Amino acid sequence: MAIAKGPQAFPRAEFLRRLSAVKAEMGRRNIDALIVLDSSNITYLTGYTSLSGYVPQGLVVSMDEEEPTFILRRQDTPAAIHQTFLDRGKIIGYPEALIGNPDKDGFDAVIDYIAEAGLGTGSVGLELSTLSAPSAEKFKRRMPDAKIVDCTRAVAWIRLVKSDLEITVMREAAAIADAAIMRAAEVIQPGVREADAVAEILGTLARGANGKPGTMVSQISLCSSPRTGTSHIAWSEDVFRKGSQINLELAGVRHGYCAAIMRTFSIGTPSERLRRVHDAQAAGLEVALNTVRPGVTCSDVANAFYRTIAQAGYTKESRCGYAHGIGWVEPTASLKDGDMTELKPNMVFHLMLGNWIDEDFGYVISETFRVTDGGVEVLTSAPRKIFEM
């Protein structure tokens, strides 16, 4: 029996709007067909969020067709029919013989489709950075008559400015992130195992907020004493202790869209060292957010932060954040010195102010914000304090 379409996170018109933007870019680059391989880009253009991207799959956007064609493992086609706005005729499953096969894989099916669709002699865009070296070789070898154009990040740059519908979804994700931070503040207690606190935090990320569940759970980082100088450890097998500091980074997720937040927790009164860093960083956060408005550059926002903490004698080596949306980090604009990307309304960033000051000491705070017509809307809203327990 046929599987029915599921509820869609966005109306068809929204996907067609996104595809129009992609086709306009293809026009600028003189491309007849674009092969989209990056999972986040596929989510953006179709609504597909099923976790099948560990095997090859590709979405072919053709100038001549309203809807793109999605070529993926046959086992995953029912999910594509169910989750995406695509007509079922636009979803092509490739056989299982291409899985775990040293000689052929799903990219051969994508290449076969390009040939069958008569696109093999035109100009074909490819996300080369998403493709492994041998796979890129295969595309070149098996499409000898195509002019291959590297379109790495072409779709990602379009994702940078969100629609109001996307902003609504990111607000929902941000509310989930806030709820998880508040849950962390309840469950981080001396004598509790980190894993038990994480269980509650993950539970909140799944249950969601305001009646909107999380639709996926992204990895969290819980870096506690003596690991506050680290940034990407999931958690440890330790038990929280009196005097421990805990740096927490997490994101709420709705329909692939992430909204991230970081907060620092202290079991007992924070040390003078921690308090001083917090004061400087929270002031820097405020100044950076006040800098945000259309026309300002990413570099301006970062430098507003850097200048403010410098007044208190601090530096931060890492960038101050990145474009934010589907799949957490978008690989385009960075809030860093020298990134001259101009802010536009409905760009969203994770203003990531984690500062790993010493090998054994760091502090984290962050917000997810949207650029508005006249300034900034901060999507996350947990209190900007060191949470004390």
Added chain:
Amino acid sequence: MAIAKGPQAFPRAEFLRRLSAVKAEMGRRNIDALIVLDSSNITYLTGYTSLSGYVPQGLVVSMDEEEPTFILRRQDTPAAIHQTFLDRGKIIGYPEALIGNPDKDGFDAVIDYIAEAGLGTGSVGLELSTLSAPSAEKFKRRMPDAKIVDCTRAVAWIRLVKSDLEITVMREAAAIADAAIMRAAEVIQPGVREADAVAEILGTLARGANGKPGTMVSQISLCSSPRTGTSHIAWSEDVFRKGSQINLELAGVRHGYCAAIMRTFSIGTPSERLRRVHDAQAAGLEVALNTVRPGVTCSDVANAFYRTIAQAGYTKESRCGYAHGIGWVEPTASLKDGDMTELKPNMVFHLMLGNWIDEDFGYVISETFRVTDGGVEVLTSAPRKIFEM
């Protein structure tokens, strides 16, 4: 201040044993240095499980040095010092200027290290399939005097046979997976939102079992009616209903090692159709497991399953599983027709018998097993039944 070494999941001798096996393979391939890029391979050779692999990093194994050298983002070096067995002198941080930079990235730091270590004129192994096409180009361009040898899967093939220490960790992971299945059987009830059940399941995956917490939480797939023909949807925003069927796949994780399991749940009495599939598949599972012993091939195990369900009139298109360990799927042996890999003691597989029979109907059951000297040890142990609630 310096960060201290954390508790290690494996003793130094275990990592040196793994490195010896890698160096023996390098010897066979006449390679002076191997650049390991795959995150799971880096975990295998160092104990590093921090989630920093979304930016470039590389582990250089040199024939002349006992310990490899780990080049990664400076921000992540404290985690590498803390988590790995490596001497801190073997951990090299590259500066933040290489992040979000269109011209240079962390692979430039790896290449610089190769030159400084005097390895740039020798034979250098590279996991080309792990590397994007432009990055592979960069390695070739910036190491013009090196003979580059593709070593994709060289380390992965060594991972295929586990040590007893690894098996112990995978038994712990399997116990967590079992606990999560049993928790699912408690919380899947009519009227409950899928997300609320998932919250409890994820909580169990974090809390762990037998006093051993999960050290990470892998994505789960909860595909309920009308989505039982799909295999990789995380979960939906639906509420469980009387008559619903739920296909659940998850894994316990300890120190990077996954042990996966699948079970099918039914709210109310299973349909005759579901019961018949279950009986055939459970019989096939039994026969496949009874086939497992050293010397038998992956193909033999898969065909034992295929033959058994064929007697009941069923087929299964997808493979019957894959080598299993760090990072879930190992990209080497598959339990499929024609894979002539011979089973050896302490190989571990996820015998993945999910069968997506129709677009709107599928059934799942699986076990994680180890090959023993004389047969099989099934690491997962939840009841092999349709869970009815």
